[in-house]
Amino acid sequence: GAVVSQHPSWVICKSGTSVKIECRSLDFQATTMFWYRQFPKQSLMLMATSNEGSKATYEQGVEKDKFLINHASLTLSTLTVTSAHPEDSSFYICSATGTSGVYSYEQYFGPGTRLTVT
Amino acid sequence: TQLLEQSPQFLSIQEGENLTVYCNSSSVFSSLQWYRQEPGEGPVLLVTVVTGGEVKKLKRLTFQFGDARKDSSLHITAAQPGDTGLYLCAGVKTSYDKVIFGPGTSLSVIP
Numbered sequence: 001g002a003v004v005s006q007h008p009s010w011v012i013c014k015s016g017t018s019v020k021i022e023c024r025s026l027d028f029q030a031t032t033m034f035w036y037r038q039f040p041k042q043s044l045m046l047m048a049t050s051n052e053g054s055k056a057t058y059e060q061g062v063e064k065d066k067f068l069i070n071h072a073s074l075t076l077s078t079l080t081v082t083s084a085h086p087e088d089s090s091f092y093i094c095s096a097t098g099t100s101g102v103y104s105y106e107q108y109f110g111p112g113t114r115l116t117v118t
Numbered sequence: 119t120q121l122l123e124q125s126p127q128f129l130s131i132q133e134g135e136n137l138t139v140y141c142n143s144s145s146v147f148s149s150l151q152w153y154r155q156e157p158g159e160g161p162v163l164l165v166t167v168v169t170g171g172e173v174k175k176l177k178r179l180t181f182q183f184g185d186a187r188k189d190s191s192l193h194i195t196a197a198q199p200g201d202t203g204l205y206l207c208a209g210v211k212t213s214y215d216k217v218i219f220g221p222g223t224s225l226s227v228i229p
Binding site for chain 2: 004006034041042043044046049093095106107108109110111112113114
């Protein structure tokens with residue numbers, strides 16, 4: 001149980017284009033989803049928290065107009081990187097909390113999406 | 119300011135050796151979690167500890183939560199190459215707070 005999927009697993013795009021990444025909870029309802037960015041051999045950097053049906057809460061320093069988050073249902077959240085630039089290249093990981101797990105704060109992570117902007 | 123510190127930051131050991139990874143804070147947490155992340159994949163939850171002094175075992179992995187609930191340790195016995203990965207501790211102060219991640223310990227087990 002508590003499986004989270006991400007699509008695509010990797011994507012290469014040209015500078016200036018937009019890229020959408022999907023995060024789905026497959027066997028539970030995700031009341032809250034989180035989006036992280038991770039650089040090689042470093043920890044996770046929280047970008048934003050989203051609750052189903054409401055606007056995402058962005059962490060300080062994260063541009064909400066550049067990283068658009070939509071949590072349209074209890075099983076799906078999307079992150080759209082708009083007008084991507086090479087410095088946006090990174091590993092993006094989503095996680096979810098919700099009806100699965102013993103503790104409501106236990107996060108279940110997706111496999112991540114490797115974004116490369118050329 | 120890093121609310122959760124981890125040590126060591128990097129660790130390279132031979133197969134069969136034992137090791138301990140530490141997660142420390144000056145703050146009290148209601149719970150701590152340990153995750154393992156392999157390259158190119160998302161973190162996988164290993165354990166959650168909630169009671170001060172609690173010890174949990176997962177095969178060759180032993181997790182301990184400090185009595186004051188400010189620190190935790192992960193001990194691996196007879197490490198294997200499959201244990202290689204980034205080990206992250208994460209804490210929650212209250213049920214209403216977001217999870218705080220430590221900087222991670224990168225473990226490499228050499229065959």
